[in-house]
Amino acid sequence: MSSFTLRGGLVLTPRGLIRADVAIEGGRISKVCEGVRVGETVDCSGLFIVPGFRDQHIHDLIGSLSDTSVDRLSKVATALVRHGVTSARIATIAMPRDKLLSYLRNIRSYVSSIRNSMEGARIEGAHIEGTFIRAECGGAQPREYIVEPWEEDAVETLDYILETKAAKLINIAVDFGSDLVEYASSKGLIVGCGHSKASAKQLQEAWRKGLKYIVHITNGAMGQSFKPFDGGGTYEGALTLPLSLEIIVDGYHVDMRYVSDIIERCIQKGRAGDVIAITDGVFPIEEEVPEGEFEAFSVIGCRSEDGGVLVVKRYMDRNGGWRYPPPGTLFGSLLTMDKAFENLLNLFTRDFSGFMIDRSARTFEEALSLASKITSTNQARLEGLDSVGMIADNRVADIAVLSIKGKAGVYRVKVAKTIVGGKLFEFDVS
Numbered sequence: 001m002s003s004f005t006l007r008g009g010l011v012l013t014p015r016g017l018i019r020a021d022v023a024i025e026g027g028r029i030s031k032v033c034e035g036v037r038v039g040e041t042v043d044c045s046g047l048f049i050v051p052g053f054r055d056q057h058i059h060d061l062i063g064s065l066s067d068t069s070v071d072r073l074s075k076v077a078t079a080l081v082r083h084g085v086t087s088a089r090i091a092t093i094a095m096p097r098d099k100l101l102s103y104l105r106n107i108r109s110y111v112s113s114i115r116n117s118m119e120g121a122r123i124e125g126a127h128i129e130g131t132f133i134r135a136e137c138g139g140a141q142p143r144e145y146i147v148e149p150w151e152e153d154a155v156e157t158l159d160y161i162l163e164t165k166a167a168k169l170i171n172i173a174v175d176f177g178s179d180l181v182e183y184a185s186s187k188g189l190i191v192g193c194g195h196s197k198a199s200a201k202q203l204q205e206a207w208r209k210g211l212k213y214i215v216h217i218t219n220g221a222m223g224q225s226f227k228p229f230d231g232g233g234t235y236e237g238a239l240t241l242p243l244s245l246e247i248i249v250d251g252y253h254v255d256m257r258y259v260s261d262i263i264e265r266c267i268q269k270g271r272a273g274d275v276i277a278i279t280d281g282v283f284p285i286e287e288e289v290p291e292g293e294f295e296a297f298s299v300i301g302c303r304s305e306d307g308g309v310l311v312v313k314r315y316m317d318r319n320g321g322w323r324y325p326p327p328g329t330l331f332g333s334l335l336t337m338d339k340a341f342e343n344l345l346n347l348f349t350r351d352f353s354g355f356m357i358d359r360s361a362r363t364f365e366e367a368l369s370l371a372s373k374i375t376s377t378n379q380a381r382l383e384g385l386d387s388v389g390m391i392a393d394n395r396v397a398d399i400a401v402l403s404i405k406g407k408a409g410v411y412r413v414k415v416a417k418t419i420v421g422g423k424l425f426e427f428d429v430s
Contacts, residue, residue, distance in 0.1 A: 005041050008021070078120040197233070
């Protein structure tokens with residue numbers, strides 16, 4: 001359907017939750033109000049209409065390792081749309097340069113193809129995560145393919161990446177100075193810092209040279225200190241500088257008490273727009289999650305004992321020796337964006353004690369609005385986009401239609417429909 005109307009739902013708009021109909025024409029929202037009628041009618045009675053989820057940090061391990069093809073990206077897009085994801089950036093791991101560049105070129109081909117957004121979530125390019133990090137803080141990243149930002153071939157590698165025209169977000173550790181951050185920023189990339197032990201002082205210098213966000217805050221090795229030297233570590237710097245903060249809200253990567261503290265501090269400081277929920281998933285197609293061990297070049301992973309997350313079992317260091325990581329070293333998540341939204345909605349609708357900040361439950365509408373900002377609007381804000389991330393007249397029709405059942409603190413969220421640039425996908429929520 002090129003034109004249709006979402007009728008009978010509760011719509012989350014910039015002015016709050018309202019009962020309205022949403023008219024969609026030519027891939028955009030033409031009108032949000034009661035009684036509007038355009039094209040066919042899509043019944044949304046009893047459902048909640050919110051901005052489509054934007055996942056700026058989602059891996060595809062199988063795609064990275066064995067199938068970098070355009071067809072593979074199609075399968076990923078089809079899987080993501082079932083979770084209300086309207087746009088995604090495919091995150092890369094540390095990998096051989098030629099393989100990385102091939103992967104990026106295929107991502108670019110899919111992004112510019114007519115198939116993009118017609119088959120599922122819109123793939124908006126790549127997020128370069130594992131290449132320019134600190135090897136000591138590698139986590140699940142293969143050490144042999146890390147190019148630390150101070151190394152001679154770092155700029156050359158970045159130039160090759162830029163030639164593919166696939167990347168928009170890039171992770172650069174700033175422990176060794178900020179020259180590469182400044183260079184990447186000058187080329188139009190949005191630069192983040194993760195897998196790092198940078199001090200707050202180093203982070204501040206990088207911010208002056210163009211750093212915009214923190215890659216999965218508190219996850220992976222992150223320098224932090226309760227001492228005043230150099231302003232503290234990366235964690236302290238992230239909380240005091242005007243940087244966007246990626247955060248994985250699966251309850252494994254970050255203790256939910258830290259999640260709450262980080263969000264509440266940002267709100268207190270007028271920085272509610274800086275918190276960005278990501279999945280950091282590595283198997284976007286649920287049926288492909290291995291039951292036993294799996295590998296990413298020289299890193300071996302497996303499910304955790306309770307099956308809820310993936311962990312690193314062993315890895316090879318840069319000298320070719322096998323190492324066993326500290327307990328709790330994670331290998332990406334099994335989180336989906338609809339589950340991230342559900343987790344946030346439940347966190348906000350109950351009284352909660354963080355490590356440092358206690359707060360009372362929010363109303364359902366307040367919680368819904370805040371969860372939506374963190375899963376959609378704030379991602380668009382980081383990229384300077386005002387045509388997505390909200391439901392309003394003349395915006396791109398990127399929408400998730402949700403069934404929300406239950407009560408405060410224990411809501412169950414299911415995706416009934418996803419609209420990607422005006423293309424409607426419907427799912428069974430019975």
